[in-house]
Amino acid sequence: MANRSDVAKWAGVSEATVSRVFSGGAVKEATKRKVLAAAEKLDYLPNAVAQNFAKGRSGHIGIILPYLPKVRLFSVDYFSELLSGLGEAVREEGYDLLLLLRSPEEQDYSELFRARKVDALVILGAKDTPEQKSTLDALKKEGLPFCLIDQQFTGSGFNEIIADNTAGGYMATQHLIARGYRSIAFLGGPATYSNARDRLRGYKLAMEEAGLPIRDQDLLQGNFSRKSGYEAALKLIRQGLPDAVFAANDRMGVGLIQGFKESGRLAGRDIAVIGFDNTDASKMCDPALSTVDVPYFEMGKVAAKRLLQQIFSGDRLPFHERLPVQLVVRHSCARAGEGIILG
Amino acid sequence: MANRSDVAKWAGVSEATVSRVFSGGAVKEATKRKVLAAAEKLDYLPNAVAQNFAKGRSGHIGIILPYLPKVRLFSVDYFSELLSGLGEAVREEGYDLLLLLRSPEEQDYSELFRARKVDALVILGAKDTPEQKSTLDALKKEGLPFCLIDQQFTGSGFNEIIADNTAGGYMATQHLIARGYRSIAFLGGPATYSNARDRLRGYKLAMEEAGLPIRDQDLLQGNFSRKSGYEAALKLIRQGLPDAVFAANDRMGVGLIQGFKESGRLAGRDIAVIGFDNTDASKMCDPALSTVDVPYFEMGKVAAKRLLQQIFSGDRLPFHERLPVQLVVRHSCARAGEGIILG
DNA sequence: GTGAAAGCGCTAACAA
DNA sequence: TTGTTAGCGCTTTCAC
Numbered sequence: 001m002a003n004r005s006d007v008a009k010w011a012g013v014s015e016a017t018v019s020r021v022f023s024g025g026a027v028k029e030a031t032k033r034k035v036l037a038a039a040e041k042l043d044y045l046p047n048a049v050a051q052n053f054a055k056g057r058s059g060h061i062g063i064i065l066p067y068l069p070k071v072r073l074f075s076v077d078y079f080s081e082l083l084s085g086l087g088e089a090v091r092e093e094g095y096d097l098l099l100l101l102r103s104p105e106e107q108d109y110s111e112l113f114r115a116r117k118v119d120a121l122v123i124l125g126a127k128d129t130p131e132q133k134s135t136l137d138a139l140k141k142e143g144l145p146f147c148l149i150d151q152q153f154t155g156s157g158f159n160e161i162i163a164d165n166t167a168g169g170y171m172a173t174q175h176l177i178a179r180g181y182r183s184i185a186f187l188g189g190p191a192t193y194s195n196a197r198d199r200l201r202g203y204k205l206a207m208e209e210a211g212l213p214i215r216d217q218d219l220l221q222g223n224f225s226r227k228s229g230y231e232a233a234l235k236l237i238r239q240g241l242p243d244a245v246f247a248a249n250d251r252m253g254v255g256l257i258q259g260f261k262e263s264g265r266l267a268g269r270d271i272a273v274i275g276f277d278n279t280d281a282s283k284m285c286d287p288a289l290s291t292v293d294v295p296y297f298e299m300g301k302v303a304a305k306r307l308l309q310q311i312f313s314g315d316r317l318p319f320h321e322r323l324p325v326q327l328v329v330r331h332s333c334a335r336a337g338e339g340i341i342l343g
Numbered sequence: 344m345a346n347r348s349d350v351a352k353w354a355g356v357s358e359a360t361v362s363r364v365f366s367g368g369a370v371k372e373a374t375k376r377k378v379l380a381a382a383e384k385l386d387y388l389p390n391a392v393a394q395n396f397a398k399g400r401s402g403h404i405g406i407i408l409p410y411l412p413k414v415r416l417f418s419v420d421y422f423s424e425l426l427s428g429l430g431e432a433v434r435e436e437g438y439d440l441l442l443l444l445r446s447p448e449e450q451d452y453s454e455l456f457r458a459r460k461v462d463a464l465v466i467l468g469a470k471d472t473p474e475q476k477s478t479l480d481a482l483k484k485e486g487l488p489f490c491l492i493d494q495q496f497t498g499s500g501f502n503e504i505i506a507d508n509t510a511g512g513y514m515a516t517q518h519l520i521a522r523g524y525r526s527i528a529f530l531g532g533p534a535t536y537s538n539a540r541d542r543l544r545g546y547k548l549a550m551e552e553a554g555l556p557i558r559d560q561d562l563l564q565g566n567f568s569r570k571s572g573y574e575a576a577l578k579l580i581r582q583g584l585p586d587a588v589f590a591a592n593d594r595m596g597v598g599l600i601q602g603f604k605e606s607g608r609l610a611g612r613d614i615a616v617i618g619f620d621n622t623d624a625s626k627m628c629d630p631a632l633s634t635v636d637v638p639y640f641e642m643g644k645v646a647a648k649r650l651l652q653q654i655f656s657g658d659r660l661p662f663h664e665r666l667p668v669q670l671v672v673r674h675s676c677a678r679a680g681e682g683i684i685l686g
Numbered sequence: 687g688t689g690a691a692a693g694c695g696c697t698a699a700c701a702a
Numbered sequence: 703t704t705g706t707t708a709g710c711g712c713t714t715t716c717a718c
Contacts (some may be wrong), residue, residue, distance in 0.1 A: 004695065014705045019696070028703060045457040050695035053396040054710055063442070067427055079422050084410055087444035096460065099406070099440040101430035114388040117439065226627065254627045261629065284569065284597045284624040286604065347711065357689045362712065371687060393711035397694055459695095 002042035010038035022046045057311075060098040061090050061304060062118035064109065066125040067101040078277075078296055082149065085300025086122060093308050095119075107135045113144045120307040121146035122300075127192040128153055145310045147303045147319075150294070152194035157318045159310075161303040165195045165276075168292040168325040169202020172246050172274045175290075175327055177210045181243035181272055184212065187232045187256065189224040189248040196224070199248045199276055218242065222252045229255020237263050244272035244333065250279040253289045257332060272333040287331035295323050345385035353381035365389045400654075403441040404433050404647060405461035407452065409468040410444040421620075421639055425492065428643025429465060436651050438462075450478045456487045463650040464489035465643075470535040471496055488653045490646045490662075493637075495537035500661045502653075504646040508538045508619075511635040511668040512545020515589050515617045518633075518670055520553045524586035524615055527555065530575045530599065532567040532591040539567070542591045542619055561585065565595045572598020580606050587615035587676065593622040596632045600675060615676040630674035638666050 008015040011034040020027045021035040023046075039045070052059040063086065087097055098118055102109075104127075112118050121139075126132055126148055133153055139146055140158060147159040176184050186203045189196030200219075207214050217239050222228035229252030236242065237260070247253040253275025257267040267273040268287040275282055278293035306319045351358040354377040363370045364378040366389075382388070395402040406429065430440055441461055445452075447470075455461050464482075469475055469491055476496055482489055483501060490502040519527050529546045532539030543562075550557050560582050565571035572595030579585065580603070590596035596618025600610045610616040611630040618625055621636035649662045 015695090016697085016706075017704060020704085023697080026703065031703080043457065045454060047459045047695055049392065049396045049401050049459045050710095051697080053392045053694090053712085054696040054698085056697090056710065058392050060441075065423075065426070067430065080408075083408070083442065084444055087410065087442065091444075097442040097444075098403075099426065099430065099442050101427055101434075101440075111388060114386065116390045116392045258627075258629065280624060281627040284601075284628050286601065286629045358711090359689060359691095359713085360687085362714095363688085366713080368713095369687065374687080390711055393694095394713080396696085396710090397712040397714085399694065399713095 002044045004044065004046070006042050007035065007038045007044045010042060011035045019046070023051075057119050058098075058116050059094065060096050060118045061086070061307060062098045062100045062112055062121045064100050064102055064121060064123045064125075067103045067106075078279075081296035082124070082300040085297040085302075086304045087300075089301045089304030090308065095304075095308065107131065109135065109146070110139055110142060110144060113139075113142075119145070119311050122303055122307070123148050123151075126151045127190075128194060129192055143316055145307055145316065147307050149299060149303060150195050152198075154194075159303075159306065159318055160320050161299050161306070162320075162322050163195065163294045163299065163325050164322050165198035165325070166202040166205070168276060168294075168327075169199035169246070169248075170206045171202070171325070171327045172276065172290075172292055173203045173206035174210075175329065176244040176246065176272055176274060176333060177206060177212065179244075179272065179333065182212055183215075183218070183242035183244075185218045185220060185236060185242045185245045186214075187220045187222045187229060187245055187247040187252050189222060189252070193224075196248050199246075203246055220245075222248070222255075224249050224251055226251045226255035226258070228252055229257075230259040232256060233259025233265075234263070236260075237265065241265065241271050244274070247273065247275045250275035250277045250282045250289060250291055253291065253332070254281050254285045257285055257287070257289065267332045268334045274333050278328050282328075282330070285332075287334075290330045290333040291328050293326045293328050295325070299323055345387045347387065347389070349385050350378065350381045350387045353385060354378045362389070366394075400462050401441075401459050402437065403439050403461045404429070404650060405441045405443045405455055405464045407443050407445055407464060407466045407468075410446045410449075421622075421637075424639035425467075425643040428640040428645075429647045430643075432644045432647030433651065438647075438651065450474065452478065452489070453482055453485060453487060456482075456485075462488070462654050465646055465650070466491050466494075469494045470533075471537060472535055486659055488650055488659065490650050492642060492646060493538050495541075497537075502646075502649065502661055503663050504642045504649070505663075505665050506538065506637045506642065506668050507665050508541035508668070509545040509548070511619060511637075511670075512542035512589070512591075513549045514545070514668070514670045515619065515633075515635055516546045516549035517553075518672065519587045519589065519615055519617060519676060520549060520555065522587075522615065522676065525555055526558075526561070526585035526587075528561045528563060528579060528585045528588045529557075530563045530565045530572060530588055530590040530595050532565060532595070536567075539591050542589075546589055563588075565591070565598075567592050567594055569594045569598035569601070571595055572600075573602040575599060576602025576608075577606070579603075580608065584608065584614050587617070590616065590618045593618035593620045593625045593632060593634055596634065596675070597624050597628045600628055600630070600632065610675045611677045617676045621671050625671075625673070628675075630677075633673045633676040634671050636669040636671050638668070642666055 004015050004018050008018050021032050150162050188200050220232045233256045256273050274290040276292045278291045282289035282291045347358050347361050351361045364375050493505050531543050563575045576599045599616050617633040619635045621634045625632035625634045
């Protein structure tokens with residue numbers, strides 16, 4: 001494998017010109033062709049490490065991912081679509097994605113910038129806790145660009161790309177109301193996740209708008225796990241079934257369906273259930289779970305684009321984008337004998 | 344943020360000594376303490392890009408991931424566990440993971456090495472096709488270290504970390520046989536994946552060993568998708584149900600269960616079903632799907648360790664490790680009224 | 687155990 | 703448009 005000076009010699013130009021060709025500098029068309037031909041022949045590609053080093057950057061967008069134990073927060077679509085979205089956006093700008101697995105104790109993200117491992121950070125699975133908040137506040141104070149995905153720290157001024165969880169919660173609940181259900185329970189997720197809070201808010205909005213009461217027993221607390229959904233089902237059975245339950249995520253929705261079924265109650269017949277996320281599981285369970293689809297691909301793409309913009313421009317104007325979600329109707333929220341529209 | 348010469352001045356040593364402290368060179372304990380104190384005070388960390396540049400390496404292990412459309416090949420556990428395993432192993436050696444999303448057309452992996460973006464490659468989701476094979480052959484010929492995960496190219500001499508799919512197929516089938524089933528169908532995956540082929544082989548081994556016949560109609564061809572499982576169920580119903588079906592992955596297993604159910608046949612009562620992978624979906628569906636658990640975390644860890652070893656030592660002795668899998672018994676393969684052991 | 691200095695392969699600024 | 707050259711912040715080698 002040749003180096004740049006070989007190429008320069010071969011093409012009969014200076015090394016600087018070779019560089020210009022590969023980094024989009026101003027070069028005569030003929031020169032460019034000569035250089036590219038030489039590079040092709042000699043099997044030359046610029047050394048990305050040297051390029052980044054000379055440019056004083058890393059060329060990486062870091063992705064903070066919670067390290068094991070099992071990242072039950074995410075669905076496979078979440079991963080593959082979000083990463084694909086991020087990947088597409090960064091590639092267009094010659095950046096790469098650096099995967100950074102971090103346990104909750106390892107929160108010194110600023111270290112990643114100081115060591116020049118990353119030029120910006122996309123943080124997944126962040127919790128709204130005081131520790132997390134102060135970590136991020138420190139990053140922000142230092143002017144280090146980072147972005148949260150589907151997690152809001154209200155009033156923080158952090159960069160955030162979120163799904164319109166409130167609208168999703170509203171749509172889901174409204175759909176149940178439109179089907180004629182009146183007593184509708186809500187199974188929430190941990191309040192440390194803003195999406196859990198927003199989905200609850202959407203639920204409340206729809207209920208209020210419809211003039212439907214929310215009794216204390218209608219508000220159930222889960223932790224986004226299937227198990228907590230299962231247990232919520234048992235609790236609901238003990239206290240008397242509502243017409244419907246809206247679970248703040250699919251995992252709990254599936255748990256609900258399983259819990260109900262074990263006691264002979266069938267979702268989609270005896271009780272309506274709707275989830276959130278449109279994960280694989282929502283199609284796999286029986287009956288198929290109605291849910292709300294979240295545009296992860298798009299969210300990743302936007303997040304990366306905006307971060308790169310901050311890197312290039314040097315500005316740190318906080319961005320905060322909210323992307324629309326979509327209701328997906330399946331059998332779990334049908335009533336007995338009712339014709340339904342499948343999404 | 345300070346640089347190395349600041350630290351050197353502050354600690355009263357040469358810059359070379361500062362470097363030695365941070366890269367584990369020979370330094371007196373007292374000197375080391377002085378330097379670390381200075382670095383701490385001045386908030387200094389070595390520039391990783393410069394380090395890698397000077398060392399003539401990238402410091403990255405690349406992970407090739409199939410780019411959208413939806414990576415239905417993988418489960419969420421596959422991702423999170425495999426990546427965690429890889430991440431753990433590389434961190435111990437100061438390496439990082441570079442995520443590389445590539446569509447099937449973008450197969451010029453050697454470019455990644457020439458541009459010094461990676462020092463080694465872990466390739467996920469590779470298919471055993473002539474094109475893929477020749478791409479990888481070229482890499483191997485150039486002495487570029489890469490490793491395949493759960494995919495074998497027989498006789499290629501590629502580095503491969505695989506699950507013992509044959510044993511898994513054997514165990515699953517044997518379990519069905521032990522329960523007294525005699526007519527056992529197999530729903531296979533694409534033959535371009537060696538794990539699909541090996542799972543079939545395990546099935547055949549167990550059937551032969553038990554002296555059970557494999558009729559033509561017992562061998563069904565799927566494509567690892569839920570839909571293909573669903574369609575296989577319909578086909579089986581048309582041609583007359585066997586006692587049991589072993590699906591080469593969970594996704595198809597779930598599809599089978601759904602297909603059977605829609606025609607009033609209940610898995611775990613009217614027919615036994617078993618899958619492979621121990622994905623989330625296997626717990627979510629109804630009845631819960633028996634399956635075979637694959638040690639992805641461990642596979643990732645081993646793959647990374649072995650690759651790093653090749654990088655450091657410079658040797659290219661091919662490695663080829665096969666990790667054990669485990670049967671997970673759930674309701675889908677029980678017979679009516681039969682007590683089962685849950686895994 | 688420590689210091690001095692060359693060099694890694696680029697970019698960027700300046701000169702031509 | 704092109705060539706020249708001084709860095710970028712490390713590692714490495716060679717003295718001491």
